[in-house]
Amino acid sequence: xxxxxxxxxxxxxxxxxxxxxxxxxxxxxxxxxxxxxxxxxxxxxxxxxxxxxxxxxxxxxxxxxxxxxxxxxxxxxxxxxxxxxxxxxxxxxxxxxxxxxxxxxxxxxxxxxxxxxxxxxxxxxxxxxxxxxxxxxxxxxxxxxxxxxxxxxxxxxxxxxxxxxxxxxxxxxxxxxxxxxxxxxxxxxxxxxxxxxxxxxxxxxxxxxxxxxxxxxxxxxxxxxxxxxxxxxxxxxxxxxxxxxxxxxxxxxxxxxxxxxxxxxxxxxxxxxxxxxxxxxxxxxxxxxxxxxxxxxxxxxxxxxxxxxxxxxxxxxxxxxxxxxxxxxxxxxxxxxxxxxxxxxxxxxxxxxxxxxxxxxxxxxxxxxxxxxxxxxxxxxxxxxxxxxxxxxxxxxxxxxxxxxxxxxxxxxxxxxxxxxxxxxxxxxxxxxxxxxxxxxxxxxxxxxxxxxxxxxxxxxxxxxxxxxxxxxxxxxxxxxxxxxxxxxxxxxxxxxxxxxxxxxxxxxxxxxxxxxxxxxxxxxxxxxxxxxxxxxxxxxxxxxxxxxxxxxxxxxxxxxxxxxxxxxxxxxxxxxxxxxxxxxxxxxxxxxxxxxxxxxxxxxxxxxxxxxxxxxxxxxxxxxxxxxxxxxxxxxxxxxxxxxxxxxxxxxxxxxxxxxxxxxxxxxxxxxxxxxxxxxxxxxxxxxxxxxxxxxxxxxxxxxxxxxxxxxxxxxxxxxxxxxxxxxxxxxxxxxxxxxxxxxxxxxxxxxxxxxxxxxxxxxxxxxxxxxxxxxxxxxxxxxxxxxxxxxxxxxxxxxxxxxxxxxxxxxxxxxxxxxxxxxxxxxxxxxxxxxxxxxxxxxxxxxxxxx
Amino acid sequence: xxxxxxxxxxxxxxxxxxxxxxxxxxxxxxxxxxxxxxxxxxxxxxxxxxxxxxxxxxxxxxxxxxxxxxxxxxxxxxxxxxxxxxxxxxxxxxxxxxxxxxxxxxxxxxxxxxxxxxxxxxxxxxxxxxxxxxxxxxx
Ligand SMILES: Cc1cc2nc3c(=O)[nH]c(=O)nc-3n(C[C@H](O)[C@H](O)[C@H](O)COP(=O)(O)OP(=O)(O)OC[C@H]3O[C@@H](n4cnc5c(N)ncnc54)[C@H](O)[C@@H]3O)c2cc1C
Numbered sequence: 001x002x003x004x005x006x007x008x009x010x011x012x013x014x015x016x017x018x019x020x021x022x023x024x025x026x027x028x029x030x031x032x033x034x035x036x037x038x039x040x041x042x043x044x045x046x047x048x049x050x051x052x053x054x055x056x057x058x059x060x061x062x063x064x065x066x067x068x069x070x071x072x073x074x075x076x077x078x079x080x081x082x083x084x085x086x087x088x089x090x091x092x093x094x095x096x097x098x099x100x101x102x103x104x105x106x107x108x109x110x111x112x113x114x115x116x117x118x119x120x121x122x123x124x125x126x127x128x129x130x131x132x133x134x135x136x137x138x139x140x141x142x143x144x145x146x147x148x149x150x151x152x153x154x155x156x157x158x159x160x161x162x163x164x165x166x167x168x169x170x171x172x173x174x175x176x177x178x179x180x181x182x183x184x185x186x187x188x189x190x191x192x193x194x195x196x197x198x199x200x201x202x203x204x205x206x207x208x209x210x211x212x213x214x215x216x217x218x219x220x221x222x223x224x225x226x227x228x229x230x231x232x233x234x235x236x237x238x239x240x241x242x243x244x245x246x247x248x249x250x251x252x253x254x255x256x257x258x259x260x261x262x263x264x265x266x267x268x269x270x271x272x273x274x275x276x277x278x279x280x281x282x283x284x285x286x287x288x289x290x291x292x293x294x295x296x297x298x299x300x301x302x303x304x305x306x307x308x309x310x311x312x313x314x315x316x317x318x319x320x321x322x323x324x325x326x327x328x329x330x331x332x333x334x335x336x337x338x339x340x341x342x343x344x345x346x347x348x349x350x351x352x353x354x355x356x357x358x359x360x361x362x363x364x365x366x367x368x369x370x371x372x373x374x375x376x377x378x379x380x381x382x383x384x385x386x387x388x389x390x391x392x393x394x395x396x397x398x399x400x401x402x403x404x405x406x407x408x409x410x411x412x413x414x415x416x417x418x419x420x421x422x423x424x425x426x427x428x429x430x431x432x433x434x435x436x437x438x439x440x441x442x443x444x445x446x447x448x449x450x451x452x453x454x455x456x457x458x459x460x461x462x463x464x465x466x467x468x469x470x471x472x473x474x475x476x477x478x479x480x481x482x483x484x485x486x487x488x489x490x491x492x493x494x495x496x497x498x499x500x501x502x503x504x505x506x507x508x509x510x511x512x513x514x515x516x517x518x519x520x521x522x523x524x525x526x527x528x529x530x531x532x533x534x535x536x537x538x539x540x541x542x543x544x545x546x547x548x549x550x551x552x553x554x555x556x557x558x559x560x561x562x563x564x565x566x567x568x569x570x571x572x573x574x575x576x577x578x579x580x581x582x583x584x585x586x587x588x589x590x591x592x593x594x595x596x597x598x599x600x601x602x603x604x605x606x607x608x609x610x611x612x613x614x615x616x617x618x619x620x621x622x623x624x625x626x627x628x629x630x631x632x633x634x635x636x637x638x639x640x641x642x643x644x645x646x647x648x649x650x651x652x653x654x655x656x657x658x659x660x661x662x663x664x665x666x667x668x669x670x671x672x673x674x675x676x677x678x679x680x681x682x683x684x685x686x687x688x689x690x691x692x693x694x695x696x697x698x699x700x701x702x703x704x705x706x707x708x709x710x711x712x713x714x715x716x717x718x719x720x721x722x723x724x725x726x727x728x729x730x731x732x733x734x735x736x737x738x739x740x741x742x743x744x745x746x747x748x749x750x751x752x753x754x755x756x757x758x759x760x761x762x763x764x765x766x767x768x769x770x771x772x773x774x775x776x777x778x779x780x781x782x783x784x785x786x787x788x789x790x791x792x793x794x795x796x797x798x799x800x801x802x803x804x805x806x807x808x809x810x811x812x813x814x815x816x817x818x819x820x821x822x823x824x825x826x827x828x829x830x831x832x833x834x835x836x837x838x839x840x841x842x843x844x845x846x847x848x849x850x851x852x853x
Numbered sequence: 854x855x856x857x858x859x860x861x862x863x864x865x866x867x868x869x870x871x872x873x874x875x876x877x878x879x880x881x882x883x884x885x886x887x888x889x890x891x892x893x894x895x896x897x898x899x900x901x902x903x904x905x906x907x908x909x910x911x912x913x914x915x916x917x918x919x920x921x922x923x924x925x926x927x928x929x930x931x932x933x934x935x936x937x938x939x940x941x942x943x944x945x946x947x948x949x950x951x952x953x954x955x956x957x958x959x960x961x962x963x964x965x966x967x968x969x970x971x972x973x974x975x976x977x978x979x980x981x982x983x984x985x986x987x988x989x990x991x992x
Contacts, residue, residue, distance in 0.1 A: 159983070162982070497943075527943045528917060528942055528948070530943065531942060533942075534940050555899065556898025560939065560940075563899070564938070568935070568954065571931075572933035572938075820889060820902065821888060821903050821904055829934045830934075843931070
């Protein structure tokens with residue numbers, strides 16, 4: 001963040017922020033970006049050891065167990081001298097007379113203004129035994145680590161005892177159901193106990209609750225509604241005996257309390273600040289407390305007596321206080337408490353006056369027991385104005401319906417929940433311009449349509465110029481509809497599990513930091529994936545990090561080729577291709593390749609990419625083959641991946657009498673730089689040492705041809721089914737600029753191309769064509785060049801040989817067997833015919849008759 | 854030839870279920886149970902091949918939701934034993950595996966090729982007991 005110097009040089013005032021949660025962080029960012037005169041110095045106290053992270057996405061921590069993935073961007077304020085962030089330091093005491101804060105490490109910090117952003121803590125009902133070992137809450141990363149530990153040992157214990165491990169969640173609200181899902185993902189059978197007669201009592205009504213309970217029950221969650229928790233007692237075997245108020249007794253391995261939250265207002269109370277009737281630091285609509293130099297924001301604030309348990313209102317409060325500290329007069333406008341979420345894959349939405357509390361309000365309900373959907377709209381007494389509603393099972397109409405709240409509905413409101421499903425297509429176009437489509441960022445239909453009129457032709461462009469859909473993404477279907485209505489052709493959904501294109505998913509992965517397929521499909525897709533979306537996501541994950549492609553959950557996403565790091569052939573055996581950068585190979589390596597081929601009986605063929613392919617290896621032979629190749633300094637050629645294949649070169653100026661540049665050295669450097677880069681399709685390079693073009697570089701995705709002044713860079717060519725000549729991007733580059741431009745070109749392609757779209761069709765589809773590409777790569781017209789280069793630098797720095805990594809990892813190595821129950825056995829169906837001029841595989845007969853056992 | 858462990862039918866008491874659930878319940882009647890591997894050996898979302906008596910082969914899958922399915926390992930289109938190396942997923946909720954060779958998609962529940970209902974893989978009953986996965990064969 002760059003802030004111009006304040007004329008006097010040093011900041012004159014200090015603001016201390018207590019709490020570095022989502023809202024505290026937002027406040028610091030808002031203040032620092034607006035305080036162009038650097039008038040404020042900021043000290044932030046964070047009781048948690050982690051800097052601000054995405055608590056809303058807390059549940060996605062389960063499975064990845066990667067704290068960094070949840071970090072909010074910019075949360076370390078690196079390079080900003082005016083912010084002093086102290087992690088793991090709690091504010092103990094505030095003295096309003098001396099205007100100081102005392103920390104738990106004994107420091108006393110003076111403030112001019114104080115911002116309290118301490119959030120909330122989970123409420124634990126005081127039932128007997130609530131503090132037993134095995135009882136947890138669900139609020140922080142540390143909480144989840146503790147739950148994980150307990151769950152893992154419970155599963156072990158349960159397996160030894162030959163039973164199912166289970167966990168009980170006290171509270172069937174929104175967070176309780178999230179916690180139940182987390183337990184399920186951890187491998188426990190979840191039970192949910194809810195005191196109210198239905199799940200999510202705050203958001204849904206009796207009818208919606210019933211449908212929800214059926215759907216969730218069908219997913220293996222045991223729901224007990226209308227029952228309180230009476231007592232918890234530790235048994236001799238370490239399990240917990242939980243008694244419910246209806247007399248049910250449950251034996252469980254662990255308990256998670258999710259019975260609501262309470263504002264963390266203890267420090268404020270002790271300082272004598274006014275608090276709300278139901279807790280929370282009382283403020284006016286400027287978020288100012290009873291002390292004019294003290295402010296409260298986020299979940300701890302009781303603005304005019306009311307606390308808000310959602311992040312969006314907290315963000316608004318943060319902006320209000322930042323504005324006030326800089327002399328503005330912003331006020332908190334109140335907040336929309338509508339919610340839409342997907343719990344255990346079940347859509348639930350509630351908006352406006354969902355409980356029909358407006359006098360005279362009418363409810364129109366449609367329940368479909370077979371489809372498992374419940375839809376209700378609440379309208380005014382004259383049945384004209386939409387007041388609110390609830391959707392369970394299918395919430396696709398949420399954004400459109402919500403935009404109508406407080407407005408007249410065109411036509412018969414009954415059709416909104418008609419059995420034919422909610423037809424929101426007509427509604428979309430009928431929406432007035434001032435209807436809010438993206439409520440996270442307060443973007444109206446008018447500004448979205450304005451952006452479309454000005455040429456934004458896809459979701460990415462609309463997001464870029466209006467910020468709609470950049471926070472929760474829930475409104476994107478509606479935005480898409482507006483695009484379609486305006487006549488814009490949209491790219492196809494990836495498959496039945498993702499509505500998004502590959503490029504959109506790429507953007508989602510980069511901006512949300514989601515690092516697992518399960519997290520991505522839970523939040524942005526449906527179902528469990530397929531052979532189309534899994535490898536696509538695997539490729540995106542691989543393009544954006546240097547984890548091994550077989551690490552963790554990623555292993556399950558890879559196509560058979562990437563899974564076994566070799567190319568599957570028609571009889572199920574594999575071919576092995578070691579990398580030979582630029583076509584270079586030493587005599588020693590060639591000898592070993594020959595010996596390997598002989599010892600394992602492999603068929604040998606020289607490829608079109610100047611390297612050698614060894615055919616006919618069985619799964620269990622692969623590691624031994626790799627070991628021998630690795631031992632002479634060879635590595636995986638990634639011939640199996642959608643990634644850089646080869647950089648073909650001619651022999652160049654060092655040997656050839658015509659050569660003008662050292663094409664071999666350049667080819668070797670380029671191959672070393674881009675090896676292992678995962679991309680939408682395979683990528684090939686060629687480097688020719690003079691205009692005779694012996695390396696056929698113009699038939700490659702990236703072609704480099706020497707001139708007497710340097711290098712010409714050609715892009716987007718290929719051979720194959722639809723050959724395309726590469727096109728000249730720019731001439732006479734020096735080595736360094738050449739590499740920089742290739743970095744930018746490749747990353748731009750990797751980020752924006754569709755699945756299996758090679759560079760030539762990608763360029764054809766690119767709006768503005770070659771001119772645009774040249775502007776992006778050579779003139780940085782989009783301002784992303786530094787970002788693209790940095791991404792490539794990360795790739796280069798993180799490169800590791802995929803074969804060697806498997807050889808070094810006994811767990812991964814153990815997957816290379818033909819049979820799990822007979823690891824020494826070779827597959828008896830694999831056979832070859834060596835009677836002809838060359839070795840060929842023999843296939844089995846093809847039984848096609850159904851023979852269910 | 855490796856010896857395969859065969860064990861007689863021992864009806865498990867209903868209480869001793871593990872977290873993982875067999876996708877195909879055994880049909881009534883006695884059968885042989887072949888030990889495949891410990892549950893912990895399975896990677897959620899992926900398959901392994903299991904050698905059966907008489908050189909038949911099964912492909913065994915653990916899905917991320919805890920269900921375990923076993924179908925024939927021989928790809929009827931390609932004539933190669935590769936089904937266990939396919940990608941799992943679902944089609945409209947039906948759990949599936951796609952052949953790694955030509956990507957035909959089969960239901961893990963019924964074995965049927967979803968775009969070609971004439972063709973099907975055999976399916977096998979699965980049982981998980983004390984952390985060990987076994988496949989059921991007709992006697
Ligand atoms: C699992 C889960 C799911 C959620 N889902 C959603 C959702 O879908 N949508 C939504 O809008 N909201 C959701 N929320 C709520 C949302 O996370 C909160 O509204 C938001 O985090 C509030 O931000 P905050 O900064 O006010 O408080 P917090 O994020 O709680 O941060 C407060 C911080 O202050 C620290 N602190 C407290 N006392 C002190 C002290 N004396 N000294 C120093 N530090 C202190 C705390 O340790 C904490 O780190 C969810 C919450 C959870 C737990």
